[in-house]
Amino acid sequence: MNMAKVTIKVNGKNHTKTVEDRTLLVDFLRDELKLTGTHVGCDTSQCGCCTVHVNGRAVKSCTMLAAQANGASVVTIEGMAKKDKLHPIQRAFSECHGLQCGFCTPGMIMATAGLLKDNPNPTDAEIYKGLEGNLCRCTGYINIVKAVKMSARLLRGGKR
Amino acid sequence: MSAKTHHNHGPVGRVEDARLTTGAGQFAADWNLPGQLHAYFLRSDRAHAEIVSINAGQALKHAGVRAVFTGADAVRAGYIKPMHTLTFPGKGGMQTRAPDRPVLAHGKVRFVGEALAMVVADTLAAAQDAAELIEVEYRDLPPAVQPEAALAPGAPQLHENVPGNLALEAEAGDAAAVAAAFATAAHVTRLKVEVTRVAPNPMEPRAYIATHDARTDGYLLHVCCQGITTLRRHLAAYTGVPEDKFQFEVRDVGGGFGQRTPAYPEHGALMLAAKQTGRPVKWVSTRSEGIACDTHGRANIIDGALALDRDGKFLAMRLDWVNDMGAYLSPASMGHIRNTSTCMTGVYRIPALYASYRVALTNTNPVSSYRGAGRPDIAYAVERLVSQAAAELKVDAAELRRRNFIPPDAFPYKTPTGSTYENADLPGMLEQALKLADWKGYPKRRARTETRGKLRGIGIAAVIENTGAGQAAKDEVEIALDAAGNVTVYTMSKSQGHGHETTFAMIVADALEVPLARVRVRQCTPEKQHRLQGNHTGGSRSTVGAGSVCHLAAHKLIEAGRALAALELAVEPSQVEYGKGLFRSRDSKRTLKLGDIARTKPVSVVAEGKFGSTFPNGCHIAEVEIDPDTGAAEIASYAAVDDLGTVINHAVVEGQLHGGVAMGAGQIFGEHVVYDRGTGQLLTGSFMDYFMPRAGLVPAIKGAEHPTPSRVSPLGVKGVGESGCTGSLPAVANAVMDALAPLGVGHLDMPLTPAKLWHAIHSARPRD
Amino acid sequence: MYALNYVKAKSVKEAAGFLARNPEAKLLSGGMTLLPTLKARLARPTHLVDIGHLAELRKIAVKGGRLLVGAGARHHEVATSAVVKKAIPALAGLAGEIGDPQVRNRGTIGGSVANNDPAADYPAAVLGLAATVVTTKREIAADRFFQGLFTTALEDGEIIVRIEFPLPKRAAYSKFHHPASGYAMAGVFIAQTAGGVRVAVTGAGPGAFRWTAAEAALANGLKPAALEGVKLDSREFNNDMHADREYRANLVRVMAKRALAKLSGKK
16 A cells, blocks of 8 residues: 655644545545545536635645645635634625535635635626536525625625 | 514524534534444446346455445345335226335346445445455346336336336326316317436435444434434335334435435445444445436426317316336335326316326336425426417417416315315416516517527416425424523424524524524434434425424423413412513512523423425516527526415525525526436436536526415415425426527427527528 | 555656656646546556646746747636736636636646547647647647547657747637536637638547638638638537537537637627
8 A cells, every 4th residue: 555644734734644645635634634524525526515725726625636735735614714703705605595505615615715816806707607616506506606795895894 | 373483583694504614514424433344335337137146255355345245135134125105096906016126236237326235344445446356247138218118018127026117007187077178178288298307416425324233233324314204214114123223313414305315225235234244334425326326306208288268278187197216116206206196286277187107117226206306397297388388379378377377265275186275376476476577578678688699588487386294193393491591492304404403493482582592403313313203304394394393392381381480480370471581470570581490400392293285386487598509598587486485584495495496497407317228328427417507507586475374384384495496497498498489499308408409499490 | 546656756857757667657737637537447557646736847938939838837827827818818718718716726738738638628729829739758739749539649658848839810719618517518719820720629529620621711811701601520529418419510610600709809
């Protein structure tokens, strides 16, 4: 078995684990670090439930080896809230009822964070495009789009 | 009893959201138990074959492998006969022919993806590696893939005890009355439609851990499910393990849509493994496995005819169904056939109805209830027929509906197929919907679309569906009160995203007149599993059933508290008032806090209820734009007016509608499970080929409520979970057909993909 | 995924040397196609040699009238690069249409071109712009590089270093997304280059190809009307449950017209 030591800074803290080379980043997070907020919803890199940020960019952690993230800085859904204070995107998803079962939600929130970083004030069409890599089965996306817009307003320092 | 509910709380950020937005949810795959082993299933790569031999010798020798199970183990354990629910009488007294289904295929495989062996190992990778070492010798058989072909003479036979692959032939209504009415009709509209086979695809893949306790011979199952009571009943029937030997752990469930209701073979296989190895055994499905073997939905072919008199009044309707059930009967498959006769008349007064059903077995994955379970199917068949009739008679589609609605004063209305609809205001709802959608302004919008070189269509659907009633003897809810005044509500209902923790808490908080934060809702908790009865969450029933009982239980708590408070206050119970969390003596004005009555010991009450069907109904109007060059269609507007009875949590209810509408639109525009008709191979085995709705498919919904409170539920609620797709399936399809009608395009079946629409447009137009 | 060895290359040279010594090793760049393939156990390499992090492969610059894009440039980088937007805006636009944001944050131009998926977007641009694929061994003209379904002129162990795009007078790309996967059901890249008009098609056939009849028809002016009746051989086109040949052929014509409309500044 081909094992290697991998060190990844996750949510600001370094973690070193010895894992098989074939270990996916998502399995590293879920199985090794017990950060089970990052979910797996498909096997073809379509659903985006596993979205995390690697060195500041949103990626699908099911389509990246842990070894590729060696030395990188990763932010997961667990790293978004600061102590008890929800991240504005988390607040917006709740207030807009942008989640139902909640399984896609961590990925949606991380994708939204990525989208708003590149485009702080997206149009509806830009939001549709920005969420192309994320599937939700419950909401019909209407309230998710609302939540993204509210998030954008909150992050720009505006009102809800 | 008047229900003082809703409006008291304003918009509620759900109780569930705090954990679900922070990654702190607890989904089935998130569980890990000490010492657990991992299971991997070897699945059939062909649709129909005899299993000549299975040799697991090499697999057993693979490092880390603890055991390999095959169909022989399943048969030895007696895990072979799943229960089925097609228990209504068939034609001429015919009984359902239910095939066996060992939890691992034995002797034969009957669809692509059927599990025939299970490897249990220390790691998932080892189990999967070893599964590739299992040698299977098959003798291929010709498959029966398409249901009408499977019923034809000479078709390959799936099961010895199901001759002609006909599991059941049934009928509803009055054939003679329908024939007589057709004979006198001024006009008959005929339309054969397919409501395609789709994959429910909740975002959470299935995941289970089975643990066996050798001392008690009991099983603990960590699951994702829609409620443990139904699952337990199914599993006990499948395995012969008594219900009292089951314990379940289920927390957050990532969507269900009917697919998480039934017992599956994997449950039983994992139980075998847990018992033999003495260790917890975990299995997490992949999406591809889920598309191949989690039950599919819909899969009905409906040949319909509607007879009208010269005034456009409906005289009679006849529907001949072929229901594709896949290779085996799923335990939760009854509803999607029965509900189609329950709601057969739709929202119309149609004096004579007749439906025939031929339930076919095919070499495909089993079909079961999926959001709406037959209600969207019947609504689609009826509403397509009605719109087609309107087009043929050149009558406005809304006007034809108006002429035929069951009038408000006819409720409760007994339908020709034996249901009793409770109240509705169909004409009022239609008018509200026409206004909301600006029906009159449509020609202008169409003209504007046409200047951009596109086609535009408008479609309407007025629908009704039965909800509420469940199979459990009753719904029970326990409320426990502690000295601090905190209230815990226990129910066997199980949210899969519905927000019970919020809605049920609102119901109880409203009844007790205490802040929402005082009330905590716990669903399917282990300690209550053998103490409380109740239905699983499905069939849009939970607020009608468990929610109503929450209300009753809260009032029962008040009554129990009143007696206790009377003792403390030294007055007659009749002299004790309750309000805003305080018991008060009428005379002395002395008060006790709600929690005070639990000072010496916690107070707990159990309430129960059994409710019949409620009938939410709605009118949906969709407009679509189609690019004739590519066939790409877009929803230009969508308006939905729904009668859901009393609404407890408007945000949650609106969310249910959004999701349902998008699911219906997804099915119309692209979702489709496709098997190769020759080989039975699954052609849409992943999200690369299975279309899923994405953001923007339904850009917005103009929604409005048109409530007529239910008399069945003490809360007045009617249920909402399935209303969205029941309305959107016909509304969106009717809009597309309307857009194509001027080109002379007649009927198209879903999915209305860009390619299909382009072909229809292209072949209808003169070639340039 | 089968067990394998992960190797993080320190340089392209080291990676090439490793590949030469290990014939069953595979190169890993963004991994957007390779990793799903490995997860489905459709390939079993002994090693993955990762070059996705190498700075030497990430450069984007204009030099001598050519836009040079390092093989490791991610789709997002190409889509948002000021250099690319100025030099060949159509290329930036194409990169921004690939997959989804998460895929664009990982996927690389070199990986896409080397993989030559018949529905990938980049091959249309490389072919349409008459680009040169520069490898560790040689320079390969686009016309010789793409050789049909998942097949290229790359030899074992040969690594793409960069793609060099001659700057066109103008160029445009129009794509119809596959409804499920988001790949190109048909994508057409049209460029007015020093060597004449080039029309490259992806998604429709077994690999990206040039629609030479359209090129000839457009030689005298980039007018959509010039495409009417132009021969398009669709016999080899993909024919599946999502789209048959006839529909794909139609999409090629429509996307070509839309690309031409973009060229003339019309939407």
